Amino acid sequence: MISFEVGSKGVTLEYEPHFGGNAWVTRELKAAGKVTLSRVFFFRTSDLVAETAHGAAHDDEADEDDRPLYRFRFATTKNGYHRIPGRILGIDNDVLIVAEGIALDRKVFVAERNISIFRRIAKLKPGSEIVVGGDRVDSIAVEAFGELLERFPNSIEVDRYAAARVETILGEFFDGATSARDHYESYLNRRNAGARGRALRRDELLRAEIDKFVYLRETLSSWLARAASYSEKEWQKMVVGVILLLFPKYVAVLENVRIADFYSRPDKRKNRYVDLCVVDANGNIDVIEIKKPFDDILLSRAIYRGNSVPTKELSGTIMQAEKYLFHLSKWGVEGERELSKRYGSALPAGLQIRVTNPKALLLLGRHRRTDGTGGLTENQSFDLEVIKRKYVNMMDIVTYDDLLRRLDRIIVSLTERAGSAGLGQRADKRGTERRD
Known part of the structure; x- marks a missing residue:
């Protein structure tokens, strides 16, 4: 378990292993002089402030009360910001987080499946400080950072994204998986099968246009629903x-x-x-x-x-x-x-x-x-x-919403011209639902 202790001059990260008597951190520090926590935090032996246990030595047979507690120097506090050295987060950028307005906890730094949030941000801003909150002109607003944390993909989203990617890449190799163009051409062939050999009336032409734009709107809507994949x-x-x-x-x-x-x-x-x-x-x-x-x-x-x-x-x-x-x-x-x-x-x-x-x-x-x-x-x-x-x-x-509105209005216009009040009401209703 990771928690943060905030003092007047700095911040200490406290780490308590989930399993009793798990002294692997001590072994890593002694053997390599460094240790990685949650795949996000990188500490050296010199960062270790204290290592304590609840009344027992750190061995693999210790009971629940003998879990070790490690405390590492994490940030210094100055001029209203907590400054975190970039090496601790595995990036080249130092990170400054406003001291008032953001409560430090694990989710500020670590997303689902131990993804480093600041490592992703650093890819967009190489070489310079990353500032969150405060009055600096180059800072990320606290509200925007909070929204980022809320909208960062969770495990379910990651699983669904992976499934959608597999479907996108491999779907065409399986029976029954046809392209949107194939669907449209097949539909036109069925629609016009009985119309050959005779002139199309005006209402039939209008209905063919309505069907085309309804199909395009539904196709585009389905694509937009899975755009992230x-x-x-x-x-x-x-x-x-x-x-x-x-x-x-x-x-x-x-x-x-x-x-x-x-x-x-x-x-x-x-x-x-x-x-x-x-x-x-x-x-x-x-x-x-x-x-x-x-x-x-x-x-x-x-x-x-x-x-x-x-x-x-x-x-x-x-x-x-x-x-x-x-x-x-x-x-x-x-x-x-x-x-x-x-x-x-x-x-x-x-x-x-x-x-x-x-x-x-x-x-x-x-x-x-x-x-x-x-x-x-x-x-x-x-x-x-x-x-x-x-x-x-x-x-x-x-915008894509502009395009959807254009299609909605084209459909309503064509439907009214075709004199089909029922279809016009349905098309107008679906268009209204998108606009509301």
Whole structure:
């Protein structure tokens, strides 16, 4: 059992083995001069303050009352922070935790299955101090850190994630596991089997469109429910499979598109690669950036003069898209010829690529958290809309919840036009449930 004793000048970690008479810590310190506790805390012999037992020597036959108690120097307290040397947590960064506002216990440092929380944070912030709480500008807010601890995966989540990964990787090798595209094509074949040889009526065309968008909405919703089980590459591949159905104006999707950059090195052309480009029915090329649907990558938790500002993830994605659009536009007619020649086989016959004021579509983030609760306040939603409007002339920033709402409204509109009041009510009800 691990506990912490906080004094005016520092913090001591107290460790009492779960099993009576278990003196393995003493043996480790004598043999190697160091010991590791819970796979997270790393101590040297010089860190040991005291080793005591309840009235007996430390041998393997001691009873319950003879359990040893070890006390290690853990942190020094100064200027309102507990400073923990990085080596004690197995990282290069010293960790500063505000002395008032966070109660030190094991769960602050150790997650389920002995995962080091600060080791994960250190991977995102190499080389510099990690500060939790207080007034420092580089600190992690106490509220944000508390939310991190609450949302860190527990054992059940880890097991389900592992199961989902296995299903994702191996599912296609088992009988009955077919892709979303296969399901959709099979459905269309069944739907249209009796319609051959006669002209489709307007209501049949509308119903076919309704069925398509209902299928897309349900497919996207099911993917979002399991989004954590996919890597970003896997997620992009899945969304690309239905991108032309989600955005009917486009007729072709081009992957890993090589474009020319004449500005990074003025004396030499440099190649840049765009993950996804789309081409519309007139040959105009646009850029698409697809990110995994995390629910906290849109707005920073830090407030600047009462305003919410974009996260680094959102700002970086916007900047990346702007650069792609800049280089495409500067490439001009030469670029049109090269792209048309290189990707002609992926285009409808006779279509040439045109670089005509290209735009970008950014598909990322969510308004809702994975547990279904709202992820943005009313003020944050307003600030996010301001950010979207700022770039509206060159890119469309769309969250996955935006996309679901668009599909809901398309379905309701088509259903009303088809004159099916019952289906309209059902579609509207499902759309309302997502928006509430």
